Amino acid sequence: MSTHIPVGPVLDTTGPPDGARKVGDLKPDLLLTQEHHMCPGCGEPLTIRVFLEAIQELGVAQKTVAVCGIGCYTSFSGTLDVDLVQALHGRAPSVATGVKRMLPDSVVFTLQGDGDMVNEGLQEVLHTAARGERVTCILLNNGVFGETGGHMTATSVLGQRTKNTLDGRDAQYHGYPILIGDLIAQLQGAVYVARGSVHNAGAIARTKKMFRRAFEAQIRGEGFTFVEVLTMCPTGWFIPTADGPDYMTETLGEVHIMGELKVGGVVRSTEELHTENVRRAEEAAAAKARDLAAKHE
């Protein structure tokens, strides 16, 4: 948490400033309204913003079909301005398979949470990936069943405190987490597998690039593409909203290593991704120190 107190008066931000050009809109154009029912500090609307922007930039909004799973994000099914099919718990990849086979020119993606994809419908996504269906599966991974009260899912990391693992997830009693991205990367049908995050602006920009690459691979008809996004759920994690990003990188981010797990059919090792992340963090820290030094001069 930053302790810096801004100097100067509070500026009027109720209307657009005079003589300025707009560089960023309130909400993505493919979202009908900015209002939603997510809790404060939720990471899901951030993900929804970037993949909708990626779809719009690729110019495929008119032929996009979304298949929505069951979770908090399901409330966006009424406000996403793309064609949408609602699937049952975990069955979204199978529904997407049907849509894509009937409408081969369409761009089909599923929107699922970790409870939906990894607990309720693990076989659906694995078989869809193994068959190499030309669809994109999007996983919003926060390590808890956010919609039904915040209990443990298969992706909760060891030691994570949830509603039914109040002393932390114990491997002897609750088992080990499933690293779904690594699992899918091993399947031959998957051509692009990436794990992004929404814990800061840089990570969100990288996640957007991952979505673009996944959709481009699907449009080229290469095979199954998968983008996992680590999202914050401060309500399910029992933490203040502002601590969500740090908590996420320290718990989920340490186990579910972020980065592009498989590009062009080539699997990248966890060590390689980890080295890349460490280098990136060091560069960011150095840049911040440089900025601070420049400010004090």
Place this chain on the structure above:
Amino acid sequence: MSDTRTTTTTTTTTPATTTIRSRGSVRIDTEVCKGCELCITACPPEVLSMSTEVNHLGYRFPQLHPGCTGCAACQLVCPDFCFEVYRFDEPRLTVVEVSS
């Protein structure tokens, strides 16, 4: 200013000032904000602070101070889609008194 009344003194102390450049600005839709404070930590020039009053939902909301660069980090990290980002072609200057 209190200085105008102290006419007997020969040296008047002018308060120290600093000039802050604003290369951008934001429009904040405070009524949809849920007060998560993600924008406060995400802002690179650290020019956002939380208000003391609340909106119709009962949440505190962010306020902008001079020094915005228009980088759109707040817009990217805002889950409630509160920020509209603007950039000035000519930076706006704000003179601010610095308390010693």
